[in-house]
Amino acid sequence: MVNQIMQILEYLSEGSTICGVGLKAGIYGGSGFVGAELVRLLAGHPEVGATSVSSRGYAGRGISEVYPHLGVGGEYVEPDEIDASGLDAAFVAYGHGESAGAVKELLDGGAGLVVDLSADFRLPEVEVYEEWYGEHPVPELLGEASYGLPEVFGAPVGRLIANPGCYPTAAILALAPVVRRLQIRSVTINALSGVSGAGAKPDVRTHFMTVNENVSAYGITNGSPRHRHTPEIEAMLRRVGEVPEVTFVPHLLPISRGELETIVVELEDPGDLPESGDVLGWYAEDYGDWKFVEAQPEPPHISHVANTNRARLSAAVDRRAGKLLLFSAVDNLLKGAAGAAVQNMNLALGLEEDLGLEHLK
């Protein structure tokens, strides 16, 4: 309480204009699952004064009518009803390919900060983007984006943040400290995700009867694993060290939210195999100053991170077989998307990283 007052008084004394009027935020694509989480988070954010929420499909309808669990007021509007120039922070939750154009318009239109939750600005090299996603609409902006995984790459800089994919968030957090310290020969990521990761659009894959009492691997095309988060994981890990091509196999779980990755690492020199405690130590070293990432001796459960902005990590060593196992769990909609987006906004605007996210630690 006292801290909270101090913090507020500090703002007041700085004469910050933020405090006076509150930040203006805009959410583009607010009717998907990630958009709905953003709505909730920004509605409860102490520095955000007003949030406009667009949805092409639902414009004119009450947000609470579409998502009665949100408990917020207001209506969806058409995207062009939002004045970009007045936005301190814009969040774009469109599909891949669709997003880039909207981002460019927002930047050109004067939005103070744009957090893009699509994949459009996550891959630094246009060639890699085009191999996995097709032609990039505004390749000239690729170099301006800051990849928003602050625990690995520091607070985002500039006006454009590429918010990481949910799977890459869990993978990179677990792997980066290892990649920094060891020569890796092989990486396999066995990923498990709740259904919210598959989006709000009803189809056979997301029908309750398909998902319930079931689990299956997906993302296998013509006999090869081809999930688009693979190059993102590789590209970002290569910023911290050498990494071979990664095998990434996602599976769909009969749960609403949360992801667990069990990552198997083989080293160039099996003699370098650390103790599991060593790895926990590296995590503490690299992430100790950050509020949402922590490591523990026991493998994390999805239920320990669901509905939070946490990432929980652990490690084990299979000395018989000469392999290192890493475990990483996040909530795909929060630390894997909307929570990270707000955390990134906080950092980019010079606020505490957990502002508005305190109850999600």
Add this chain to the structure above:
Amino acid sequence: MVNQIMQILEYLSEGSTICGVGLKAGIYGGSGFVGAELVRLLAGHPEVGATSVSSRGYAGRGISEVYPHLGVGGEYVEPDEIDASGLDAAFVAYGHGESAGAVKELLDGGAGLVVDLSADFRLPEVEVYEEWYGEHPVPELLGEASYGLPEVFGAPVGRLIANPGCYPTAAILALAPVVRRLQIRSVTINALSGVSGAGAKPDVRTHFMTVNENVSAYGITNGSPRHRHTPEIEAMLRRVGEVPEVTFVPHLLPISRGELETIVVELEDPGDLPESGDVLGWYAEDYGDWKFVEAQPEPPHISHVANTNRARLSAAVDRRAGKLLLFSAVDNLLKGAAGAAVQNMNLALGLEEDLGLEHLK
């Protein structure tokens, strides 16, 4: 229909005594989940005339009272109320370590066939057993057991069948054809199992509130994976080819039944990496004569095998990373336990492998 009549007339013409009176079966430990499945399967088996079912905890209570979904009559009895000498087939569904003594008594007491569903006779070498399970009560019987995975090792012979573990069933079926044909450098098995695999005893791990909306890796002890199915997989695969130490990481799923294994194989010579279609061909070649194992191009879903005696296999190739992926799904209580036990009994007694299991194909 005509086939069915022909089959029956064939029995009749052979003057088989089986037909005249029906087989006598006994289930020891009939109140666990596997025991309950055995009760149901044997109650519907056309060659089984009578089944006695023991339970130390529930003796004197109606089977339907304990498992109302079974829809069978009869009462649990004490184990010693069953006359072993009169049994054509005895099924022992006790815990590991407990089972071996009961098996010995049954064999000594004159039971025609004993199918042991514990791990007690699965590991051929007593040293390996003792490393993972502790002292073996009757090591002298180890050599007499026939490992009951007929699709890989042929119909069981002799009076004692070691029914395979659920995870090893899925793993060995997927791996054996590959081990036979390629030089393998590394094997990692990511296994996912429904809660029935954790047994009927209520504890925190199986409480609905722990399992629901959750997934976690288990079997990690002091920072190392130590699931006891690991040596069983290794030992049995080494009967068909060379195999390195296997990394096995099981996870608990919020579903009632079914298992999925995603297996990652690296080869000694990456140049040997086959096409996924090649692997499907090997599966067809090796399993084409068997009724419960089939391969398909798409990764199997747990829901496609749950409540059946099927194993469904698939394969994919990650050529970028130089790895072979195998997928294997079974129902842990059926093909992974009780269904396989009945299939093994059928084969050992010279019956069709799917007798009484036709509706589970």
Add this chain to the structure above:
Amino acid sequence: MVNQIMQILEYLSEGSTICGVGLKAGIYGGSGFVGAELVRLLAGHPEVGATSVSSRGYAGRGISEVYPHLGVGGEYVEPDEIDASGLDAAFVAYGHGESAGAVKELLDGGAGLVVDLSADFRLPEVEVYEEWYGEHPVPELLGEASYGLPEVFGAPVGRLIANPGCYPTAAILALAPVVRRLQIRSVTINALSGVSGAGAKPDVRTHFMTVNENVSAYGITNGSPRHRHTPEIEAMLRRVGEVPEVTFVPHLLPISRGELETIVVELEDPGDLPESGDVLGWYAEDYGDWKFVEAQPEPPHISHVANTNRARLSAAVDRRAGKLLLFSAVDNLLKGAAGAAVQNMNLALGLEEDLGLEHLK
């Protein structure tokens, strides 16, 4: 076993043409959930030799491709590829309104027996049908349909069977014995259903994210309960006694299959309130000769009837409040649809009611 042989020899000695070639069956609308269950049941039916399965959306595709869990061969065909005149039994699993025309064509075309799984022939009075469903396409056939709830109304007669709705099956089985014996003042049915009852079409209501970790009442229109099974329950109960207008409130459960109804009955004369044991006695009396309906002192669980053709009933008495409680559970796809349809076919063709359904008792 001996019984089975005797049964078969009996057929043979009667020179039944059924035995010689097997029944020919046709399923119209075989790609919905009920159709898929019919495919499975008829594939395993000992008297059915061949089944043609139509689907307008999936014609030309393998049945196993659409429903990999079925484990059956064959392809979907267009409806007009099936020769109606050669069918011993046709099952129509179309939507309400669509079905009636197809039924008429089948009857005119010479199908031996038509089991209609829609609501089109369930309501005997065209006025009631039109109040709840709209215009009836072939009202002249209404009088020819036999309502297929044999435990209450006896074996169906004639060539057209109206297979009951899932909710009415559970409700009428629980209520009919009470209606026969007591003067009822008020009936409220609280019904709970798994998602398969909502159909295979993906929409927001059946999206995993809507259903999971949720329950809600549905069928409330403009502030009034208006589920179409209400008049069916009333009309059929009025064949056995006097019944007031019924309040019916269905709820959607986060499970795949099964229904539970908790029915509250008030009597004209509270002094007539029976003991719960009396009601169980009435159930035994009325249903003792039938194989799929049974009563028990404990309220039935959905899990005790799921994946079976059973109906399980129970009763309790709230003497403080002067009310009788009835509990009724069925699997909506089996006893509530496809299982009952096969049972009805069996009875209409003079076969044992449980032929091909033995493993579902």
Add this chain to the structure above:
Amino acid sequence: MVNQIMQILEYLSEGSTICGVGLKAGIYGGSGFVGAELVRLLAGHPEVGATSVSSRGYAGRGISEVYPHLGVGGEYVEPDEIDASGLDAAFVAYGHGESAGAVKELLDGGAGLVVDLSADFRLPEVEVYEEWYGEHPVPELLGEASYGLPEVFGAPVGRLIANPGCYPTAAILALAPVVRRLQIRSVTINALSGVSGAGAKPDVRTHFMTVNENVSAYGITNGSPRHRHTPEIEAMLRRVGEVPEVTFVPHLLPISRGELETIVVELEDPGDLPESGDVLGWYAEDYGDWKFVEAQPEPPHISHVANTNRARLSAAVDRRAGKLLLFSAVDNLLKGAAGAAVQNMNLALGLEEDLGLEHLK
């Protein structure tokens, strides 16, 4: 934001001692599900400075070790390690019968406020308590307790608050406005609850395999419904009007948290049957000033209130059958237990009712 600052400055200007040091809270029985929620809520409560948490079974263990999802520090202590005289608010989450003695000790020991989450002080008449629960340990305190359902009975007064049962919370909120305005002839409450309502103790009833893919009625003893929340509902409703004996039938759902009640009301004079909109109007009238109760035309979903402190109400009218339907949904652990307890503490201490609960509206 501005409001928040104003609110804080207001406290400061009042020189409240609360602000200076923070409230001291104690939780007795902090290792059950309700206790765990209290831990989380109080940890995030801006006026609570320190919370001691006792658990007889877990004393000495970290709270995060027992409930890793809570994300809080601290250890469980023995109850007598907490100094009652220093507590501004004590929460007792013991079982029924056990609680009363602890409450007396806390009051005698000088705790400023005691919120009892058991049933021990909910029933105002000792005779009724003893009929349903057995002998009352401290009947002399019964008269001092304030029933903590402020939306119906106003802010609690005195030092002892009886926190309502979860089912009664939902029932009384839906029924009280109707009881105030209409003459009621009959009430039936069909209640559905998630598994957290059954407690943390592992047993067969809460085993995942029992609950999953299942629903059943419970609380039926010897053929009669006998759930102990029945007299609580009756007693509290009789404070606002005349009410007949209530029929209450609970069912266990395969979800973690949340409750839905579908309540059927018959009136003395069917001519008094209101429109559903009238009932919504009464709800608005009675609850408009409160923050956690709201009504809406559509029946509430459990998912709309889960993980919140909300109660959502709706109404429908079955004019054909002459009945009024009320729908009420709450989260059993929050508005049905821990959330209400904090709300009650807030009101009793003169704080805003939603302090520390803002993100749960």
